[in-house]
Amino acid sequence: MKKLYDLFINSKGISTDTRSLEKGQFFFALSGENFNADAFVNEALSKGASHVVCTDPNFNNNPQVTVVENALTTLQELAGYHRQNFSFPIIALTGSNGKTTTKELILNVLSQKLKVKATIGNFNNHIGVPLTLLSFPTDLDAGIVEMGANHQKEIAELCKIAKPDIGMITNYGKAHMEGFEGIEGIKKGKSEMYDFLRENSGKAIVATWDQEQEMRSQGIDRYFTTSKANLNKIDPFINLDYEDINVSTHLTGAYNYHNILFAITIGEYFGLSSEQIKDGIEGYIPSNNRSQIINKTDLKIILDAYNANPSSMSVALENLAKQDVDHKIAILGDMFELGEYSQEEHQKIADLSETLSIDRTILIGQQFYKTIGNQERFENFEDYSKRYRNHKLKGLILIKGSRGMKLERCLELFD
Structure with missing residues (x-):
């Protein structure tokens, strides 16, 4: 590991993607279940990688390549070695x-x-x-x-x-x-x-x-x-x-x-x-769709569309309800990775929205579409966008959903 670490120390950092690899970087070919990163070793070398770690034995005689049994394990071991310093x-x-x-x-x-x-x-x-x-x-x-x-x-x-x-x-x-x-x-x-x-x-x-x-x-x-x-x-x-x-x-x-x-x-x-x-x-200003405040004419938006789960969705709704403004609107997207709990947890959020001081709730996604209540429901974002393109809204809007819902697209619909 020391030899590999010395090569790393003299490089310009780590890359795992040849599309963004810079000359002098150390390239790790990390393969996935449906992705063979070893196929990009030659590309990494041609782009000026200082050294490459891969699992393909065909590169055994290349002095710029270290062939290992598992590239991810080697990456983790290299990080652990660096941590010791x-x-x-x-x-x-x-x-x-x-x-x-x-x-x-x-x-x-x-x-x-x-x-x-x-x-x-x-x-x-x-x-x-x-x-x-x-x-x-x-x-x-x-x-x-x-x-x-x-x-x-x-x-x-x-x-x-x-x-x-x-x-x-x-x-x-x-x-x-x-x-x-x-x-x-x-x-x-x-x-x-x-x-x-x-x-x-x-x-x-x-x-x-x-x-x-x-x-x-x-x-x-x-x-x-x-x-x-x-x-x-x-x-x-x-x-x-x-x-x-x-x-x-x-x-x-x-x-x-x-x-x-x-x-x-x-x-x-x-x-x-x-x-x-x-x-x-x-000095900290949120970005990347995390609790961002966006101001438009007659409209203030809390954009919290990076991720969502039942806990974060509940507190976001409760926060919206406590705001001292007229016209409070919640636009909510499906919460992912809930497995067998999904239907129950989506229904709980729908029920919660009806008990809070929120004037209007719009639910988007296949899971929310199955819930019962007085909210507006759309099975997918496309159906919502067709209905509400150039949506003229006033007041305060919360936009929240899991990353895969990409609810930041709502911003394009508001006039």
């Missing part, structure tokens, strides 16, 4: 909702004082975590690693690679219920983070509002979320007092207040001043 702490976070927002908030806060890098986007799986680690230079003050999972034992495996010093779970929610086989499976799977920290003398940041976290994190060196912050209002953005300072954020929803508290707590842990923490929180 870090003198800085790794902060890891997982959870059903809010991982990426919390990660970006922590990055914004710590960057006010420290040299820090984090997972780009949501590169948070068995490929993304090693790629994240390999993107970290060895002279950082801290590294932030987001970890996602859709089944048990996945967080445990990611922790073995990243070896976090500090960890947190944003929440236990109804995400990936099919793979986790229900809410208890979710709690057990996410808590694999705590298991690693407990076994390796790590530290846990624990939510004071979550009794499940308090119970499952026992036996770890724990830091509870800050008690120095107080929520003022959400109109539609979160405004809070921290110590003797007012903090105005670009985030909406009570659920994001909890994400902010995690970021403040990490800032305190690393010794940042209250002003530095304030600047970091206020």
Whole structure:
């Protein structure tokens, strides 16, 4: 592994896609169930890859190629080898909702004082975590690693690679219920983070509002979320007092207040001043369809179309209902990966929307189409768009659905 690591250190980073490969990068041919990446080895070399890792024995005599049994396993082992050279702490976070927002908030806060890098986007799986680690230079003050999972034992495996010093779970929610086989499976799977920290003398940041976290994190060196912050209002953005300072954020929803508290707590842990923490929180502006506020004539839109599950959908609806505006509208798309729980959970969301102070609810997708209630229903986005092209709306709209629904397309329909 040392020989391979020396080649990596002298490269210009890792690439797994020849379409975006740059000259001097180290190329890993990662094949999938229906994809043979070894077929692109010659293309990678012709584009100037400094070295290639693949599984095709035909390249055994090529000095620019290392042939291995499993390219993904080798990538993970290389990331683990690189991790051994870090003198800085790794902060890891997982959870059903809010991982990426919390990660970006922590990055914004710590960057006010420290040299820090984090997972780009949501590169948070068995490929993304090693790629994240390999993107970290060895002279950082801290590294932030987001970890996602859709089944048990996945967080445990990611922790073995990243070896976090500090960890947190944003929440236990109804995400990936099919793979986790229900809410208890979710709690057990996410808590694999705590298991690693407990076994390796790590530290846990624990939510004071979550009794499940308090119970499952026992036996770890724990830091509870800050008690120095107080929520003022959400109109539609979160405004809070921290110590003797007012903090105005670009985030909406009570659920994001909890994400902010995690970021403040990490800032305190690393010794940042209250002003530095304030600047970091206020400087974060959501993007990529995550709780974005978009203003149009007579219309304000909460675009939260990156992902959805029953937990995040419920709190988003409750947040919409609490807004002090006329004409509150919810446009909701199907929630994916719910398996046998899908019909029940979609019906619960439909029922919830009728109990809240929301003037109009539009449901889009095959699962929502099967629900019962007084909402408008469309089996797919195309049917909705035909009905409501150049839709003239006023007030406040929540747009939320799973990534595969691509509900950001709604923006094109509003006049």
